[in-house]
Amino acid sequence: MQKAILAASACLFAMTAHAQDLPEKYKTAGKLIVANTPNYPPMEYRDPATNELVGVDIDLGKALAKQLGTEIEWSEIGFEQMVSSLNTGRVDLVLSGMSDLPARRETMDFVDYMRSGAQFYTSAKRKDEFKTLTDFCGKTVGMSRRTSFPDEAAKWSAANCEANGKPALNIVGTEGSADARTQLKQGRLDGAVQGSETLPYLLTLEKDTYAIVGEPFTEVYQGIGFSKQTPELRDAIAGALKAIMASGEYKAIFEKYDLAGSTLDGVMINGEAVK
Known part of the structure; x- marks a missing residue:
């Protein structure tokens, strides 16, 4: 059943992602509210000299928002509060070094964007x-x-x-x-x-x-998290990610932080490659 759902999602993405179009709700708001905890360098942290929010996830979020023609409002909340904030609509998505784990997929969807361990x-x-x-x-x-x-x-x-x-x-x-x-x-x-x-x-x-010491003892994808009630937003972000992968901007962000080896070759939703 889960394979069928993923296949359907992949099909939907293939049909709609090229538009990279935000659902009307988010267009009207003019922004995406994104959960982030800036204590995980180089993914997200505050520059000690300027207190500016910086990192891979921050740069990636800005690039995705620009691709979609909108703005980002970062919501700094505790990591343990992110899922509840997402599912109650307090935030629109999570972009904060979150691993795409099977257990989390029971209540969330993920657009994967990097390898980790x-x-x-x-x-x-x-x-x-x-x-x-x-x-x-x-x-x-x-x-x-x-x-x-x-x-x-x-x-x-x-x-x-x-x-x-x-x-x-x-x-x-x-x-x-x-x-x-x-x-x-x-x-x-x-x-x-x-x-x-x-x-x-x-x-x-x-x-x-x-x-x-040694190599990572697990392999996991980091993902952008979405409520299962917002598949249209998930697919819009996936389409934007595909676009910045194609343009080279995605790779440049990871190279900036010496993480070129953590990049993915293509867009993935819930651990499954999509076209």
Whole structure:
């Protein structure tokens, strides 16, 4: 049934996306209200010097809005409030480093726009202790409790630590990625996990402070989130994304933040490629 729904959505998108036309409701408003939490560089953050909202998602949102002939009003709300704000109509869409997960698709639709993954890292002074991912077995590792990382790390631990007779990860849910990094610096954690797209920026911002260990242990798409009640808006955004992919503007945004390797080759809705 779900495959049929996705196929129908893809067909609808193929028929309508070329128009890149906003539904009348949003044209009349003259803007899109977009949920964002600016604490996840380089995806979204405030420039320390100017307090200006910057990042991949910010640049992408502006490019999509321009393509659609409208404006963006950023609504800064807590990540845990985003789904309820979307489904009650407080915001029109979510563009804030949100992973397109099967569980989230039960209440939301996604237009996917980049690749991501959960990545282990440690402090630079302890990098020689962690040559492989399984060196974290039995160690205390922190990650934001508001993300999917704790569940994903537990599954990884079961398959790679416990299944091989090694002690399980001691997973600590933190108040966010910044809190995990603080605890890592304080020596309260042996390692941490956050999105692979954030770590290159972090290493340039705080040189000789952290060390990435191995490759990401999950693969996931980041998506722009929509209420299931607004498929027309979803398809309009997907059409705009297709246009900026074709023009090269999409690639340029990711290259600006050294994330060219995270780009997608085409538009995807709920993890499925569409034409």
